[in-house]
Amino acid sequence: MSFEDLTSMLWRRKLIFVLTLLLCLGAVVAASLLLPKSYRATSTLFVAGPKTDVETALDTTQGEQLARTYTALASTPSVADAVLEELPLDLTREELLSRMSFAPIERTQLLNITAEADTPDEAAGIANNYADVFVVRSDQLADDKRAPSKVAVSERAVPPEEPSSPNLPLLIGLGSLLSILAAFGASLLRDRLDQRLKIADDDGTIEGVSIIGRTPMMDDYSSLAEVGQSAQMTDALRILRTNLELTGGKPTKTVLITSSSEGEGKSTIAAGLAVALARDGDAVTLIECDLRRPTLDLAGLGDEFATAGPGLVSFLTGSSGANGILRHGPSEPNLNVIYSGSVGLDPGPLLRSPNLGVLMAARRLAGDWVIIDTPPVSVGDDALLLTPQVDGVIIVKDAHHASLPAFRAAIGQLERVGARVHGVVLNRAVVKSSSYYYTPPDASNKKSANLDGEAAEPPKSAAPSA
Structure with missing residues (x-):
């Protein structure tokens, strides 16, 4: 462990360090004062x-x-x-x-x-x-x-004014040194036992995997897909898009979005990315391949994308055609959504169906992007089965509740099947940005008026927001 790693660890565990140090120092002082004097x-x-x-x-x-x-x-x-x-x-x-x-x-x-x-x-x-x-x-x-x-x-001997023992300065000095060592040991032990990922704001990688996006904490995750209502979320998803497009090697058109554990927001990120791409003018197909516990209907796509009717399972079993499982929304003409449909207890045989490859090829030719939402890597082999069908994989991690062993296991599984992992998206992260550029124009004008003593002139024209 390098000096930088030690300082980073102490900063993460500063509360434990300070509490342990104060507790040990208090015990040293109390014990020293209670020792019998001679x-x-x-x-x-x-x-x-x-x-x-x-x-x-x-x-x-x-x-x-x-x-x-x-x-x-x-x-x-x-x-x-x-x-x-x-x-x-x-x-x-x-x-x-x-x-x-x-x-x-x-x-x-x-x-x-x-x-x-x-x-x-x-x-x-x-x-x-x-x-x-x-x-x-x-x-x-x-x-x-x-x-x-x-x-x-x-x-002749005279009564001494000070006791010969205990030597309080010596005891407290040695006790302070031992207290610092104990506080350091407690911090290190807590850090070793903590199975969560330690992600700093300026980290560029997690366990050697690049961080290609950070999506901010939102008050209402049910409206996350309405990216136009949040400029910060819109920019975060566009940064993710840019990182995908500029990734070296094979061009990325089909993206599998998964996670290492449940509840990290993979379906929300999949829906948000699909909407952001569609609003930029690209033809996008969003496919829900989580046949175990589908939650794409809760990701904020809105009621216009009706979930009733046949879905992916119907197509894979041959009971419905490709056009019959597409869902459209009047406000998002560039977006097609394919829900999972009925939930199967054993999705493995369905995901191995040749029909899935046919569907993927058709949707790739019909548009610019195909976004696939899958179960977490830790749940069965569903996500692993789909990796040959896509150009790259994105792993979504909750920035505040990420398990280190689960993440390592997910990366190991994906590497073993030869998946092309583009990187990690940190969900619910603290995104540093300039408040000036995310302040409504009216608020900016008022601020200028307060600073200059005069009301700022309103802009002559404003470009429509994307």
Whole structure:
């Protein structure tokens, strides 16, 4: 995964990243503040060297060795037992020694005795009492000639102002780093588990398949075929037409429109494209080859394209002629529609009928375009059976509810049968466009008047809309 892929993933999952980060940071801060505090206080002892006849002092090396010797003596069990007799502590010898630490100061004859406790006063009290007991003990040993010198308290312990642990800056710093890693991991896991297609506004391909069209979200999909009522939809479908015409290789006259899953709007796009082509002056035949669950009558063609009467099934079974299954609409003289007719439980034998090839050849000769609406690729082999009859295939994908595994499976199936996939049409997509060119002329004039302080002159003539 490249750096660009990582940044794109984090942007898609920014909500999960931020929520996970805040949750982890909150847990780190709360846990750090709830940790029990401990305090450390230190008493410093001076280890005197033995006196000689000429009162010469020890050199530095001898002093350090002597300080290390008394460091070992301070941690003996007998000293700890003597301290426990002096202090009202409910501790065992091992527990007391676990709270103590003894260390010589390098290049000196000083020895630090440090005590750790739950409160500042208790820590200072233990350290001072331990130091006092050890001084008395050392003096006794020196008087008995069992120790080389005596020890004196150089600096008594004072109650500390700040706890020695927990180290909040360190804990919060490390916790912040782990929180960022956890947020990144949660975002990556969510992205991996998400089976939807991730489509950015500027993406030109999906899984290596070109995006040849983006149709906008419409308030009423039942009127989608009335493309003249939506300038943005009209332009989106004309862009699709241009991409089909300019696709390299064999000219495209017959187009199969399918999808990888149900409910992605393939029938709506098929109807809209057919109407747009017809209104541009081309002779178009729209054939409904979805014999399982036909929905072309719900795609907004209007009541003038009556669905009653024989359909494609009647022609394929030989019970009706080609002219008897054509439907015409007075407002769309260039458009012929062939509905599926009766629904069959097993459309496979019908779609393998030689009559389908005869019909396709006849409609190709009779007009400029043949648009075929089929079931999704994931439903049976209907769409695959029709691919030899067409010049190219368009896959319609819902821009907001697209399944990645289903799309990959559909592309794989089409490639295995040698279909010529022109590309993908993103349905219900966010189409970026200039609001200026899609504003009615009256609204544009009013806007100009507001900006200039004068009413703009109306245009002298206006070209009829396509």
